[in-house]
Amino acid sequence: MKWPLSPAEVTGDAPLAPWTSVRVGGAAQWLVRPTTPGALVQALAFVRDEGLPLTILGGGANTLVGDLGVPGVTLKLPAGLFPEELDDTRLTLNAGSAIARVVTLMTKHQLVGAEFLAGIPGTLGGATAMNAGTKNGECMTVVDALELATADGLGWVSGLAYRYRHTELPAGAVVTRVRFQLRRGPLEASREAMAADLGYRKRTQPLSQPNFGSVFTNPEGHHAGALIERVRLKGHRVGNACISTLHANWIVNLGQATAADVEALMHEARRRVLEETGVTLTPEVKRVGRFERG
């Protein structure tokens, strides 16, 4: 294949498990890591012209990669594609940067507004695509505009529709920059809120074991974790994957778990919760690539 990128930007048969927080799954047929905005647009044009499947990977903190790998191109953005900008209370950051970056810079510049993002792993691209958040707020409520890349180039958009854990991005668009609208406000309260959130995470989440955060979204009027606990699946294990004993809506990798192990647990949780409570669980985690079970 004649790539319009430098050899350092394209890796064939690249294992993806190390790029995900749960550390399972197979290899990308092509892992593409463009180092300039121009290379990114060229890569997207190549993907379109060659008819290759495209998978966008951020920090892999909400992604389950299939054991049989990901066909086509898996695209991963670096953190330093563009310079960061601060204009009064508007902060523009790279989509490939860690979510922690907005929290760090917000605090440094004595701004408030994005406290609920503290402690959420992954990248800003993933946080906007997923509309990541907690009961205290959602990412897209503090986003003023997104810069998107397609095969035709780069452009800023605002006013995209979003809902719980989902933003309506145009198909195939890659978020390249995120402009946050923060504000001036009580700094002490902001720091206390973040410290409280981090303490809560440490107490209630199995952070020392590889995982991908909440497995299922919370169904209207329910907590997914409470439902899975109610059907007695806390601690249930398939292969080397286990429903966390600390939080039933989390699956942890005990070491060398496969995507098939994780999927079998998810299947069992959905089956038992539906049978015993009548509630349908919807995965929050994004499955990418090919799985044994199809």
Ligand SMILES: Cc1cc2nc3c(=O)[nH]c(=O)nc-3n(C[C@H](O)[C@H](O)[C@H](O)COP(=O)(O)OP(=O)(O)OC[C@H]3O[C@@H](n4cnc5c(N)ncnc54)[C@H](O)[C@@H]3O)c2cc1C
């Ligand atoms: C310990 C732990 C705690 C967590 N706590 C929370 C929490 O409190 N709240 C919460 O909402 N989530 C939480 N999560 C889940 C995860 O952190 C978030 O969903 C996060 O936003 C994922 O970002 P990512 O970059 O890792 O996305 P990935 O997993 O890489 O991708 C997720 C989705 O975003 C898309 N995407 C990624 N980057 C881009 C881009 N640049 N352009 C377009 N699409 C893109 C991907 O294609 C995929 O569909 C947690 C996960 C872990 C491991």
